Amino acid sequence: MEAVIKTAFPYVVISVGILLAFQGVLMIVAYTVLAERKVLGWIQGRIGPNRVGPWGVLQPFADLLKFIFKEDLVPDKSTKFVYFLAPMVALTCALLPIVVYPFGPSITSVDWTFLPFGLGEGVKALPLTIAKIDVGVLFVLGITSVGVYGIALAGWSSNSKYSLMGGLRSSAQMISYELAMGASVIGVVMLAGTLDLNGIIYAQQQSPFRWYIIPQFIGFIVFLIAAFAETNRVPFDLPEAETELVAGFHTEYSALKFALFFMAEYVNMFTVSMMCTVLFLGGWYVPGLSHIFEVGSIPYAIVSHIAFIGKICAFLFLYIWIRGTLPRFRFDQLMNFGWKFLLPVAIANVIFTILIVYFLNR
Amino acid sequence: MEPTLASYLALSGILFTIGCVGVIFKRNAIGMFMCIELMLNAVNLTFVAFSRYYADTTGQLFVFMVMSVAAAEAAVGLGIIIAFYRNRLSVDVDDASMMKN
Amino acid sequence: MVGTALFFLFAGLAIACAISMVYHRNPLYSAISLVGVFISLSCIYVTLAAPFIAAVQILIYAGAIMVLVVFVIMLLNLEEDRPMQRLRYLWALGGGLGVLLLGQTFFIFWAVMRAPQQAVDPNTTAGKTMDIGRAMYTEYLLPVEIVGILLLMAIIGSVILARRLAQPQLELVVDREEERRNLDDEE
Incomplete structure (x- = not known):
C-alpha cells in the first residue's frame, strides 16, 4: 500500500499542478476577453459590457452559457471528421506550451518531512513548473507551429470559399512569421547559452543588464511583431478579416466549436506573452527582491509569481491597445513586410549577437 | 516486457515497410512524397534508438542531418509538384509520361 | 512500467x-x-x-x-485518387516487397537479441542539447556546412521551380492541356 502511494504521489502532484495551471490560465483568458471589450469600449468612447454582475464582471460566464446553448450547425458538404478535429487541434496546441513555463522560482525553504508515508523525504525543492524539459524554447516554438493545422484544416473542411481563403492565408502567414520569430529567439538563446526557459531566467539574473530586452531590443521588437502575426491579431488578422472574408476560417463554426477557436486565440495570446516575458523581461525575476525576502521562501515565490502575471497582463493590454488603434494590413503588404523586412532584420540581429558574444567571451 | 533495442528496431522496420508499400501503391505524387517521409522517419528512429543504447551522440546528429535533407527535399519536391500541376493540371505520377511518345 | x-x-x-x-x-x-x-x-x-x-x-x-x-x-x-490504372502486377510486387521487408524486420529482431538489452549507461547525457551542439560544431563541422549548402541549393531550386510563368505562356499551357484531354475523350 505504502509503495503504491509512494509511486503514485509524483503523478498526483503533477496532475494537481496541471489542473491549477490550466484553471488559472482559462480564468485569465476569460477575463482578457472581458478586458478587451471594456478597453475597446473606452478607446471608442463607449462603456462596454456592464449588465451581467457589478461592472459586468460575470460577462465571461454569460458568454460561455450562450455558447453552450446555441445550436451547433454543421455544414452539409463539410468533411465531417476534419471539421470536428480542427477546433480540438487549435485549442490543444494553444494550451500545451503552458506545461513548460516556469510560473515562479522553486520553493526550497519548506521542510516537507511532515507529509505522511515518508512522501517528503529527500524532496528539497518544489519547482513551480509542471514539466522540466531542457529544450523548452524549441518545445514552445514546435507546438505553436503545429497550431497552424487547426486553422488550415478548419478552413479546408468547412467547404466554404471564405473559410478556404482564410485557411490558406493563415497558413502562409504563420509559416512566414514563424521564421522571423525563431530567428529573433536565437539571439536570446545565444546570450543565455541554454534552451531551458528557467535557465534563461537565471541567465538573465547573472547578466549585467538583468533583462535581455536591453541587449536584444531589436530581437524583442521582431518577436513582438511576429507574435502578433502568429496569434492572428490586429493588425495581422488577415485569416479572419471580417470586412473581406465574413469571419475567415471560422465562418462556418458555431456554438462550442466556435468557442474553442475563440479560446484558442486568447490562450495563444497568453502563451506568447508568457514567452516574451520569459525571454526578454526576466520572467518572474524582480530585481532587488532578494534583498527583501529570502530566496526560495514562500513570500519570495508569491511576489515573483505576481510580478510574472503582471508582466504578462501588460502584454495582453498591449494587444488590446493595438487592436483599438491600428488598421489591418493588406495581404501583399503582410507578406512583403514579413519576408523583406522582418526576416532580414532578425537575421542581422543574430549575426550582430554572434559578434558580441564572440568578443565578450574572448 | 520492457522495450528493448529490438522493439524499437521492429517498430522502425514495420513503419519502413508500410512506407515502402505506400510508395508503390500511391499514384499521387504528394502521397508518394509523404510515404518517403515516413520511411525517412523510420530510419531516424533506429538512429535514435542506437544512440540511446550505445550512449553515443552521433546517431542523433545523423537524425538532424536527415531532417535537414528532408526539409530540402520538401522544398524542392513540392516545387516540382506545383510546376508539374501547372503544366498538366494533375499530380498523378501516371500523367508524367510526356517523354514516352 | x-x-x-x-x-x-x-x-x-x-x-x-x-x-x-x-x-x-x-x-x-x-x-x-x-x-x-x-x-x-x-x-x-x-x-x-x-x-x-x-x-x-x-x-x-x-x-x-x-x-x-x-x-x-x-x-x-x-x-x-482515381482508381488504379497501372499494371496489376504492382499489387503483387508491392505485397511481395512488403512481406520481404517484414521478414527482414523480424530477422533484425532476431539478430539484435545479442545487442545490449539495457542502455549502456542509463544516465547518459547523449541526448542533451549541449552535447549535440558541441559535436555539431567540432567533430561534425563539415557535414553541417554541407547541409547548409544543400539547404541553400534547395531554396534557390524551389524558387526557380515554383516561379510563375508569364501569364500568356501559362494560358497557352493550360489550353494545350485541355485540348489534349478533349482529344483523349473523343477517342
Missing part, C-alpha cells in the same frame, strides 16, 4: 496512423495521419532520452514540412 506502457501506446499509434496514411485516398487525410505518426515518434524520442531530437522533430516535420504539404494540397485542391 510507465515507460513500457508509453512505448506500446505510441508505437501502436504510430503504426495505426501509418496504415491509415497509406489506406486513405484523400491526400489531406493521409497528411493528417502522417502528422500523427510524426507526433507519436516524437513522444517515443522523449522516452529514448532525446528531448532535443523530439522537439526538432515536431518543429521541422510536423510544423514545417507537413504544413507545406497541407498548404500545397489545399492550394491545388486535390481530388481523391
Whole structure:
C-alpha cells in the first residue's frame, strides 16, 4: 500500500499542478476577453459590457452559457471528421506550451518531512513548473507551429470559399512569421547559452543588464511583431478579416466549436506573452527582491509569481491597445513586410549577437 | 516486457515497410512524397534508438542531418509538384509520361 | 512500467496512423495521419532520452514540412485518387516487397537479441542539447556546412521551380492541356 502511494504521489502532484495551471490560465483568458471589450469600449468612447454582475464582471460566464446553448450547425458538404478535429487541434496546441513555463522560482525553504508515508523525504525543492524539459524554447516554438493545422484544416473542411481563403492565408502567414520569430529567439538563446526557459531566467539574473530586452531590443521588437502575426491579431488578422472574408476560417463554426477557436486565440495570446516575458523581461525575476525576502521562501515565490502575471497582463493590454488603434494590413503588404523586412532584420540581429558574444567571451 | 533495442528496431522496420508499400501503391505524387517521409522517419528512429543504447551522440546528429535533407527535399519536391500541376493540371505520377511518345 | 506502457501506446499509434496514411485516398487525410505518426515518434524520442531530437522533430516535420504539404494540397485542391490504372502486377510486387521487408524486420529482431538489452549507461547525457551542439560544431563541422549548402541549393531550386510563368505562356499551357484531354475523350 505504502509503495503504491509512494509511486503514485509524483503523478498526483503533477496532475494537481496541471489542473491549477490550466484553471488559472482559462480564468485569465476569460477575463482578457472581458478586458478587451471594456478597453475597446473606452478607446471608442463607449462603456462596454456592464449588465451581467457589478461592472459586468460575470460577462465571461454569460458568454460561455450562450455558447453552450446555441445550436451547433454543421455544414452539409463539410468533411465531417476534419471539421470536428480542427477546433480540438487549435485549442490543444494553444494550451500545451503552458506545461513548460516556469510560473515562479522553486520553493526550497519548506521542510516537507511532515507529509505522511515518508512522501517528503529527500524532496528539497518544489519547482513551480509542471514539466522540466531542457529544450523548452524549441518545445514552445514546435507546438505553436503545429497550431497552424487547426486553422488550415478548419478552413479546408468547412467547404466554404471564405473559410478556404482564410485557411490558406493563415497558413502562409504563420509559416512566414514563424521564421522571423525563431530567428529573433536565437539571439536570446545565444546570450543565455541554454534552451531551458528557467535557465534563461537565471541567465538573465547573472547578466549585467538583468533583462535581455536591453541587449536584444531589436530581437524583442521582431518577436513582438511576429507574435502578433502568429496569434492572428490586429493588425495581422488577415485569416479572419471580417470586412473581406465574413469571419475567415471560422465562418462556418458555431456554438462550442466556435468557442474553442475563440479560446484558442486568447490562450495563444497568453502563451506568447508568457514567452516574451520569459525571454526578454526576466520572467518572474524582480530585481532587488532578494534583498527583501529570502530566496526560495514562500513570500519570495508569491511576489515573483505576481510580478510574472503582471508582466504578462501588460502584454495582453498591449494587444488590446493595438487592436483599438491600428488598421489591418493588406495581404501583399503582410507578406512583403514579413519576408523583406522582418526576416532580414532578425537575421542581422543574430549575426550582430554572434559578434558580441564572440568578443565578450574572448 | 520492457522495450528493448529490438522493439524499437521492429517498430522502425514495420513503419519502413508500410512506407515502402505506400510508395508503390500511391499514384499521387504528394502521397508518394509523404510515404518517403515516413520511411525517412523510420530510419531516424533506429538512429535514435542506437544512440540511446550505445550512449553515443552521433546517431542523433545523423537524425538532424536527415531532417535537414528532408526539409530540402520538401522544398524542392513540392516545387516540382506545383510546376508539374501547372503544366498538366494533375499530380498523378501516371500523367508524367510526356517523354514516352 | 510507465515507460513500457508509453512505448506500446505510441508505437501502436504510430503504426495505426501509418496504415491509415497509406489506406486513405484523400491526400489531406493521409497528411493528417502522417502528422500523427510524426507526433507519436516524437513522444517515443522523449522516452529514448532525446528531448532535443523530439522537439526538432515536431518543429521541422510536423510544423514545417507537413504544413507545406497541407498548404500545397489545399492550394491545388486535390481530388481523391482515381482508381488504379497501372499494371496489376504492382499489387503483387508491392505485397511481395512488403512481406520481404517484414521478414527482414523480424530477422533484425532476431539478430539484435545479442545487442545490449539495457542502455549502456542509463544516465547518459547523449541526448542533451549541449552535447549535440558541441559535436555539431567540432567533430561534425563539415557535414553541417554541407547541409547548409544543400539547404541553400534547395531554396534557390524551389524558387526557380515554383516561379510563375508569364501569364500568356501559362494560358497557352493550360489550353494545350485541355485540348489534349478533349482529344483523349473523343477517342
